[in-house]
Amino acid sequence: MNIHKFVMPEVIFGNASIQQVGESCVRLGATNVFIVSDPGVMEAGWLDVIVRSCRQAGLSYTTFHDITINPKDKEVEKGCRIYLENECDAVIGVGGGSSIDVAKAIAILVTNGGRIHDYEGVDKIRYPLPPQVMVPTTAGSGSEVSQFSVIVDTEAEKKMTIISRSLIPDIAIIDPETLSTKSPHLTASTGLDVLTHGIEAYVSLAATPLTDVHAKNAISLVAEYLRPSVASKMNLEAKINMAMACLQAGLAFSNAILGAVHAMSHAVGGKYNLLHGAVNSILLPHVMEYNLLANPKKFADIALFLGVDIRGMSNMEAGNKAIEHVKQLTMDIGTPQRLADIGVEKDQLKRMSVSAFHDTCMITNPRDVTIEDIEELFRKAW
Ligand SMILES: [Fe+2]
Secondary structure, eight states, rough: OOOOOOOOEEEEETTTGGGGHHHHHHTOOOSEEEEEOOHHHHHTTTHHHHHHHHHHHHOOOEEEOOSSSOOOOHHHHHHHHHHHTTTOEEEEEEEEEHHHHHHHHHHHHHOOOSOOOOGOOOSSSSOOOEEEEEEEESSOTTTSSEEEEEEETTTTTEEEEOHHHGSSSSSSEEOGGGGGGGHHHHHHHHHHHHHHHHHHHHHOOOOOOHHHHHHHHHHHHHHHHHHHHOOTTOOOOHHHHHHHHHHHHHHHHHOOOOOOOHHHHHHHHHHHHOOOHHHHHHHHHHHHHGGGGGHHHHHHHHHTTTOOOOOOOOOHHHHHHHHHHHHHHHTTTTOOOOGGGGGGGGGGGGHOOOOOOOGGGGGGGSSSOOHHHHHHHHHOOO
């Protein structure tokens, strides 16, 4: 039998768990924390909650929120300078994947030095990172439990995927109540990112029984709860279940890695400042169609997890139903259907195909791909 490895942080999950952030940092030995958030998190009031919790725990703190969606290398460098100037000794990331990925990237630079570009790829980090506590507020990226950080290389106009066990936060605090301040638009796109994590992890070449169980639950929860979560900010049952879906999808993909959807989406996100989940959702059905041949049984399982009655169907038929089901979900919640609709230019597809081919996430895609195959997929999605 193959050796299976499964890594994850301490997880604190539940309503009002955000109040435990200060105490969690103290448990890790922190005295002076660096809090990374973004303007949306501040506006929603969650930064104030974090600051209050840190004060109550007797911590000094510095806040940093100078970041954008698809966070950039320069933002990480600026954050690193401020962290060092203020002699901080731990990081808190609060918000969506951008805040959390920047918090992790700053943690790399403050103890390892150099530029963030030096750490692109797998296991390039040499020295231990400061304590990391992450508080997601979007139910999307899963970065709070993952060994990933994705940062834009602004010169090369591409996303760098950094993968290392050092990037698994010490503590992930997941409070479903934070999801009540998200817009329906953001809920839809981040929810489809969760679905993409579940599906790509389930069919990944690095999937194991330990990742499959989390991927399966994540897919089923999204199928049941994403529509009601988009429909109502106040549907707490839907929010709790989407937060759980995000957590489980994060555990699955952190350990099984991803596939062509994320490799291609990273290439798009390096050039265009678009919502990661919206790009994924356009690419996902096309990539599923392409990958179906590689593992029809697993795609039939996905149909089952999505709630399709697959009795009497061949695995290929059931797999095709899964693809239809995913397309229907994206239409029901109103996310964009074509890359052209969100501003991607046709003359960029070739260049982005080369970039996607070299993305770390492509290594675990279940079907072999060439640069020409990727370009064909981009054209279908355009
Ligand atoms: Fe993602």
